[in-house]
Amino acid sequence: MTTPTWPAPELRERLAAPRQTLTDLMQVLGEVEAVVPAAQTWNVGISANLTTDLAAAYFKKHAYLHGLGCRFEAGGYDVHLDNVRAFLDQGVETLVLVHFFDNVAPSFETQLASLDAATREAHLARVGAELRLVLAAAQPFKAVFLLRCHRFTPPPVGAPDPVGVTLAAFDALLVELAAAFPNVHLISGADIVAEVGRSQAFNPRFYYTFKAPYAAAFWDELARRILLATRGDGTYYFKALVLDGDNTLWGGILGEEGVEGVQLGPHDYPGNVFWVVQQALRRLRQAGVLLCLASKNDPADVDALLAGHPHQVLRDADFVAKKVGWSDKATSLRELAAELAIGLDSFVFLDDSAFECEAVRTQLPAVKVLQVPRHVFEFPALVQALETLFVPAVSGGEGSEVGEDGEKTAQYRQRARAIAARADYASHAAYLASLGIRVALRRDDRKQAARIAELTQKSNQFNLTTRRFTEGEIAAAMADADSAVYALGVRDRFGDAGLTGVIIVHYAGTVVHVVCCLLSCRVLGRGIELAAWERVFADARARGSETVAAEFVPSAKNAQAADFYERLGLTVVARDASRTTYAARLADLRAACPAHIEVVDGD
């Protein structure tokens, strides 16, 4: 995330101040709200079986720190279903759902010891049934954050723990419910209490007087986590992590100490720190983060270390691209951006040298720069926190499946190899023809809904409207007779790029509206954006459509798609700063697929 320009740095600093008083926070919130509004607003609502009066200040704080405006709705006390309905009317997009375990019934935890099993189970069944209804009604939200339950009373010391047993059963129920709905993400309440400490998390006075058990520190941490989990409501999303070598991936200077001399391994300090850092980095790679190496070293030394060091965790195949040599880091980053065809604002750069970090910060402000901590034992915590910058869970939240992203490194490597091969061809056209590109077109394939939603969430450069869809919305459009969802799978002789393009249309009368048109940046520059329209328009004609309508909505990143509809043969109807609308008669459109691409139905 490049640091947002809103709000102003002085206000941002006061917002972020540690342990600020409520008055100080409210005052700075007021000052932020008094200046021009943010470009994008986060619409969030909270529904709880509690009083949540204090929550608003902290959700606003973290939204503002992410450069987002915030509209916060607090629902009524313990009426989740009513709240959900009201929120949907009010335009809330993100729902925070809190069901405080101790308030399942008055002081439930204390009561539990004396309740018989049947009564305990009846309570759980009642709450479970209610939450199931609530989550079902909450499917239209972009995201629902469900707080996993945690205890209010401390666990007994050396005595039976009836609360722990029932709480575990209740928590398992929440996890099961969440798994049934793709837009529901779990947040660990117990971990927040552990993070801020029991005495800071709860305020018994206001719990017993106003049913407001959570103190400021709890809301602060909950809001912080939710904003991170949404990646600032989708305003940032890093894809690649560029790593330095010396004193970042391993301890010491490879050029001086040699492969055997660098500090790296599970048993000795500080080699164990670098070893655990590499373990964490490998996990990021498996989750779909593109790892790159940018090291000022002799390439032969680095290759020898990657291949031969017994405790090197990351091997050559874990890096999607390497820049080893004597170029400065900014140049290496520029080259990596070109090679992988992703924007510099998708890069995180990690280096131990203050000089290199500052150089990149100054020359490439779009890159997020992180420096290895001075105390090397603090390094693993920094790397473990990195995942909050990358790869939002598409569904399921904590512990969710990674899906196709795990294959990303292999796919980007294919692309990089293809770029290297391009140099050998006389002309670009001959090169394209040599690729043997095959586009597999599928219409309304429910199995692909999750991956399609994921693509709409993440594609920026070739995305005509930058509309984000949830899996539920995609599934609904597939089921709707007046809509069609086309998915493009792309493969060539270098390999299978997977599902990389989406077109969604809506039929209304004799007009077919293009609602979404996007292509993953992995397959840009090959004419694939033109491949599917012959079929899309043929389907529309078969349904009796006579004209096609489409629009281009400019964003910070999609300038390269600005003239796409004109290239497709559509005519501009209206243009202003926020959008350009297009139309054409279907009878006039040819929309031929480029000759170097073969389009097939299905696989």
Next chain:
Amino acid sequence: MATEERLGRVVATILGIPREAVGADTNRDTVGTWDSLRHMNLILALEEEFGVTIPDEEAAHLTSYPLIRLVMRELLGDRA
């Protein structure tokens, strides 16, 4: 900052009213935003600002700015 000024800032900020509107007439009847939940935040903020604990029986009676001023002076004693 003098006690009076700090008190005024807390009350104005938490109740969401202009600083200059806080005075002798500021009470739960004249300030629409001053409901029981806002009152909870006000007690919290006063305790935080001045490092004191306001007993429940006092908290319930802090229904106007003059009363808040009086009780805080008592709680703060010589520090005010």
